[in-house]
Amino acid sequence: MEELLKVEQLVKAYGEKRVLDHMDFSLFKGEILGFLGPNGAGKSTTVKCMTDIEQFDEGAVYYHSKRLTDAKSFLAFKKELGVVPQEIAIYMDLSAYENVSFFCSLYGYCGKNLKERVKNALTYTGLWEHRKELPSKFSGGMQRRLNIACAIAHSPRILIMDEPTVGIDPQSRNHILNTIRQLNEEGTTVIYISHYMEEIDAICDRVIIADHGVLIEEGGTKELKRKYADQGYEKLEDIFLHLTGEALRDEEGAS
Amino acid sequence: MKQLLNLTCFFLKRRLKDGFTIGYNLIFPVIMVLLLGYLTNRNFGDIVSSYQYYAIVTIPFCILMSITTAAYAAKDCAYQKTAMRFVIAPVSTTQILMANVLSCTIAFFLCYFVLFFGVVWIYRLAFSMTWLYIPLLYLSMSFLVSAIGTWIGNGMKDFLIIKNIMNIPVGLLAFLGGCFYPIGSMNHIFRFIIHLSPLTWINQAMFRCVFSESETNAVLTSMLLFLVGFVCCLIGRRSFRKEEFLYGELPGYEK
Numbered sequence: 001m002e003e004l005l006k007v008e009q010l011v012k013a014y015g016e017k018r019v020l021d022h023m024d025f026s027l028f029k030g031e032i033l034g035f036l037g038p039n040g041a042g043k044s045t046t047v048k049c050m051t052d053i054e055q056f057d058e059g060a061v062y063y064h065s066k067r068l069t070d071a072k073s074f075l076a077f078k079k080e081l082g083v084v085p086q087e088i089a090i091y092m093d094l095s096a097y098e099n100v101s102f103f104c105s106l107y108g109y110c111g112k113n114l115k116e117r118v119k120n121a122l123t124y125t126g127l128w129e130h131r132k133e134l135p136s137k138f139s140g141g142m143q144r145r146l147n148i149a150c151a152i153a154h155s156p157r158i159l160i161m162d163e164p165t166v167g168i169d170p171q172s173r174n175h176i177l178n179t180i181r182q183l184n185e186e187g188t189t190v191i192y193i194s195h196y197m198e199e200i201d202a203i204c205d206r207v208i209i210a211d212h213g214v215l216i217e218e219g220g221t222k223e224l225k226r227k228y229a230d231q232g233y234e235k236l237e238d239i240f241l242h243l244t245g246e247a248l249r250d251e252e253g254a255s
Numbered sequence: 256m257k258q259l260l261n262l263t264c265f266f267l268k269r270r271l272k273d274g275f276t277i278g279y280n281l282i283f284p285v286i287m288v289l290l291l292g293y294l295t296n297r298n299f300g301d302i303v304s305s306y307q308y309y310a311i312v313t314i315p316f317c318i319l320m321s322i323t324t325a326a327y328a329a330k331d332c333a334y335q336k337t338a339m340r341f342v343i344a345p346v347s348t349t350q351i352l353m354a355n356v357l358s359c360t361i362a363f364f365l366c367y368f369v370l371f372f373g374v375v376w377i378y379r380l381a382f383s384m385t386w387l388y389i390p391l392l393y394l395s396m397s398f399l400v401s402a403i404g405t406w407i408g409n410g411m412k413d414f415l416i417i418k419n420i421m422n423i424p425v426g427l428l429a430f431l432g433g434c435f436y437p438i439g440s441m442n443h444i445f446r447f448i449i450h451l452s453p454l455t456w457i458n459q460a461m462f463r464c465v466f467s468e469s470e471t472n473a474v475l476t477s478m479l480l481f482l483v484g485f486v487c488c489l490i491g492r493r494s495f496r497k498e499e500f501l502y503g504e505l506p507g508y509e510k
Contacts, residue, residue, distance in 0.1 A: 051343050053497055071347065078345040085339045092335070105261055106344040150340065 001028040003065070004189055005158060010049055010059035012042075012213075019045045020056065021213040027158070032180065032190040034204035034221070036197075038244050042213035043193050044086070047160055051083060079107060082156030082188075086163045088147050090135050096122060096146050097131040104153035121153035124179055141172025148176065152183060159183065160191045165199060177203055197237040207236070211244045258346055262354035263361075270328060270362035279324050280366035284317040288374065291435070303466070308437070310374040311465060314367050315457045316434035318396045319425050325359045325404020326417045329500075333412075338501045348495055352405055356488060359401035360394070367393045385464045388473035392460060395480035402484040406491030409500050428452040 005027040012020040020042045027033055037043045048054040050061050052074040061068045063077045090099045100118045109117055122128040125145040135143055148164060161180070165173045180203055184190055194200055200207060201221060209217040217239075219227065224239055233239045270276045291313070292306035299305040332338035341351055368390055375386075411417050429435065432454025449455045457480075460472035 053339070053342050053501070075345045075347065078343060081343065083339070083343045087336050087339070089337045089339050091337055102265055103340050103344070106258065106341070106346055108257070108345070110257075 001031070003027070004029045004063070005050070006060075006062040006065075007046065007050060008060045008062065010046065010056050010061075012045055012049055012054065012056045019213050020049065020059075022059070023210065023213060023215055024059075025208050025215055025218060027189060027191060028206075029189055030184070030187065031205045032184050032192055032203050034200035034207040035191055035193045035210070036195075036200060036207060036240055037210040040212070041210045041244075043210060044162060045213075046210070047083070047162060047191075047193070051078070051081065051160070079154075080157040082151040082154065082159045084148050084151045084159070084161040084164045086166070086193075088143050090143065090146055090150060092134065092136040095132050095134060096127050096138075096149070099135065099146060100149050100153050103150040107154035109154060117153045117155070121149040124152065124182070125149040126175055139169075139172075141168040141175075144168050144172060145176065145179075148179065152188075156188065158189050158191070160193075162193045163195065165194065165196065173199075197235070197240060201236045209240060209243055216243055259350045259354055259357075262346065262350060263357045266328070266331075266354050266358035267361055269331065270358050271365075273328075275327060276324055276362055276366070280317060280321055280363055281370060284313050284367075284370055285373075287313045287317070295436070304378070306378050310371075310378055311461050312432070312434045312454075312458050314371060314374075314393070315396060315454055315461065316425075316429045316432065318363060318367060318393065318400055319428065319454065321359070321363050321397070322400045322404040322407065322425065323418050323421050324363070325355075325401045326408030326411075326421070327404075327414055328359050329355050329405045329408025330414050333500065333502055334414075342497055342501060348497075349492055351500075352409070352492055352495060353488065355405045355408075356398070356401045356491075359404065360397045363397035363401065364390070364394050367397070385468045385470045385473075388464050388470040388477070389461060391477045392457060392464075392473050392480075395477040395484070396457065399480045399484035399487065402487035402491060406487055406494065409491065409495055412499055412502055428454050431455060432458055434458070 003026050007023060007025050007027075010020045010023040011018065019040075023042060023046055025033075035043055035046075045054065049056040052068075052071070063080075066073070068074050068077055091102075094102070097118060100121050101114060104114055104117050104121070119128065122131050125148055127142065127145055127149060130138070130142065135146055138146065144164060144166075148161075151161075152159065159180075165176055168176075177199060180190060180192065184203075192200065192204055204221055206220050207218065207224060208215055217224070221236060225234060225236070228234075228239045228242065231242070233242050288306065288309045291309045292304075295305040295309075299308060332341055371389060371393070407417055407421070408414075429452075431449050431452035433449060434454060456472070456476055460476045463469040463472050
């Protein structure tokens with residue numbers, strides 16, 4: 001499989017505290033990669049370092065085997081990247097259409113091409129009928145879907161989704177998961193971050209598990225289940241708890 | 256360039272729809288002129304009426320106060336929680352900053368341009384060609400305060416701190432600049448220290464344009480203001496921190 005993105009030995013510290021300790025993994029073209037970890041594992045920090053939101057202390061990020069070293073190379077990478085942030089990042093005083101249209105225009109699209117893309121994104125997320133409405137009037141699930149529409153309108157090659165289904169009803173969740181599957185079938189490579197193991201199990205081809213800023217396990221979902229079946233862990237959630245421990249985490253995420 | 260134009264137009268629309276901008280830059284100066292003009296009506300002679308005096312000196316003071324509005328505008332994305340989308344889009348930091356500076360400059364300039372001609376019409380100031388240099392002064396002042404406001408806004412997370420801190424030097428400069436009372440006419444000590452305030456130079460240039468038909472001061476002052484504004488843009492770019500741009504809370508502004 002073709003390696004699309006490589007995160008190599010990333011180290012990031014806030015003062016004395018190391019939140020990423022030689023984080024290392026690859027993303028292959030066409031896959032949906034599940035990124036798991038308890039709070040404070042370094043998931044969000046990894047995404048921030050990969051997307052140039054935060055600078056890392058050591059390590060490297062490669063896109064198509066080319067090292068991203070400066071602002072210029074990251075800008076080129078960002079054109080092919082879509083990010084669905086954990087927090088809903090939309091203007092509540094602009095209509096759904098205006099939101100998607102503006103954020104898509106930041107990727108250089110305009111005119112007819114832009115209109116088509118906005119229509120596609122809103123149709124994909126089931127919001128075309130509500131395009132003229134203000135997001136402040138939307139339900140939580142609809143706002144989440146609009147959050148996704150803003151990230152996919154420019155047809156990114158890589159889509160990073162940071163807990164896109166938090167706090168929504170099963171219908172909206174199901175719609176979002178179907179959208180991700182459909183996007184993936186059409187060629188989008190996805191990094192899916194979630195605490196919901198059943199979602200990871202349902203849509204991901206491969207999983208990486210991190211804890212305390214270190215990658216502790218990786219492999220195909222089926223492969224991992226086979227590997228840990230002998231030890232009595234058959235579900236992904238059991239494997240996750242076995243690897244990261246059952247103790248409660250009071251640690252706050254870096255975000 | 257296209258991205259900068261796109262961002263500037265978007266930010267400008269937001270500024271022009273923003274009650275904060277309209278309130279501080281259009282309604283507040285009108286109230287100031289009417290109130291101060293009425294209160295000091297008997298203290299002024301026949302050559303310059305109190306209304307004419309305050310119409311001229313209030314506008315530069317209000318433009319200077321717009322540093323707070325520009326700082327607020329710089330934090331708008333953070334308060335709306337959309338800053339993340341700008342950082343992950345293929346848009347450079349310089350483009351984001353300059354779009355904010357230019358949109359604020361245009362918004363402030365439009366407000367004060369309208370206000371000045373409103374004042375001219377209401378108080379029947381005798382028109383001369385040198386007046387055409389007054390918009391140049393407004394434009395250069397708007398550019399400078401937008402640059403300073405953007406620099407400060409992106410350097411601090413808490414807007415209320417910015418607002419409280421900025422009121423002190425702005426009030427002092429306005430006092431020295433004769434915006435509340437022509438203190439230069441009181442004694443020779445005041446006549447000397449008023450020149451420490453840039454508002455004195457700006458107000459003098461305005462008076463020369465309106466009453467002496469001399470534009471030299473206005474042109475020189477404008478050039479100097481543009482130059483200092485440009486330097487502030489450079490400093491703002493160098494001191495820009497993504498963390499400050501991304502996060503910010505304003506009480507009462509929650510989504």
